[in-house]
Amino acid sequence: MEKLTGKDKELIRNSWESLGKNKVPHGVVMFTRLFELEPGLLHLFNYKANSNSTQDCVSSPEFLDHITKVMLVIDAAVSHLDDLHSLEEFLLNLGRKHQAVGVKTQSFSLVGESLLYMLQCSLGQAYTAPLRQAWLNMYSIVVSAMSSGWTKNGEHKSD
DSSP: OOOOOHHHHHHHHHHHHHTOSOOHHHHHHHHHHHHHHOGGGGGGGOOSTTOOSHHHHHTSHHHHHHHHHHHHHHHHHHHTGGGGGGGHHHHHHHHHHHHHTTOOTHHHHHHHHHHHHHHHHHHGGGOOHHHHHHHHHHHHHHHHHHHHHHHHHHHHHHO
16 A cells, blocks of 8 residues: 655645534535536435435435445544555455445546545635645545455456
C-alpha cells in the first residue's frame, strides 16, 4: 500500500473532523451525486417496490443504514491514516462484497468523485487543491485494496 504524507494526513483529519459527528447528511449528498453521475447504480438499492427515484432511495431507512456504514468505512480510513495497511483485509473483503452484488470497479472512481463533491459542498472555501489531492491520495489507496478484493472474488467465481 502507498503512503500518505504527514500533510495529507493532517488535511484529511481536519477536514473530516470539521464535518461533525452526524455525517449521514453528508453521505446523502455524496450518494445523490453518485446517482446523478451513474443513474444505473440506483437499481442496486431497490428497497421498496416501485422505487425508481433517487429521493425514494436516499430517504429509505435501509439506504440510510447503508450510508451510515459507508461513512463508518471513511471514519475507519481516517482513523487509520498512520497504518492504512491494517485495514487491507477489511478493504479486500469490502471489494469482494461489492463484486458479489454487481458493482463494477469503474463505479469506484465515481464514488471518489462523489466523495470529493460532498467535501467541496460541505467545506466551501476550506476545500482547497491540496486538500482535494490529499483525499485523492487516500481514496486511491482504499480503492486499490477494494479492487484487489473485487478481482479476487471474480477469479473465485470463474473457477
